[in-house]
Amino acid sequence: QVQLRESDPGLVRPSGTLSLTCTVSGASITSSDWWTWVRQTPGKGLEWIGEVYLRGSPNYNPSLKTRVSMSVDKSKNQFSLSLNSVTAADTAMYYCARIGVPHYVDSWGQGILVTVSS
């Protein structure tokens, strides 16, 4: 049974960079070609941030594309999210997840609350 856990970035300052790592256990990160990040806010609900593809380029939500970057570290069984120029609007519960074939999220982390505040 695959398990995913998001790292805790602590408090993130406005205009700074939000960095999160997802550690995959119970399965190899190669168990899927796609791994994704999703966030949830009370106002906007669930929002897909993007997906990292083990065999090619990542795909990002067009609304966040200029600020987001994702990567994979196969040796550590981890994948990561970086979101720069953050504002209070980026305060959300962030989830990492695995994508099953075809095109559905089959496993989720518990989520980590990230607060952007000075």
Add this chain to the structure above:
Amino acid sequence: QSALTQPASVSGSPGQWITISCTGTSSDVGSRDLVSWYQHHPGKAPKLIIYEVTKRPSGVSNRFSGSKSGNTASLTISGLQSEDEAEYFCCSYGSSVLYVFGTGTEVTVL
């Protein structure tokens, strides 16, 4: 792409059945059979209960079933039980935004 529309809340008595709708557009829900449903208890990881509109993952109760008509997908929970009380949300594979989520529905067991 906008979020898929779900009712904010649905309730039912134990043993009854309820249906949750998930309305999108011809660019997402209506474009192909790639709608999934999730159950989310507070503080826990969301759980996949339906994928590809009608399929249930191994271990998921057959009290959960899915369907789709046009741009609207639906989740039916039959034989409602207290442990079914949770938030449910849908997701569709989209176009420009690859995964579009529903607004979420709180299910209350009376």
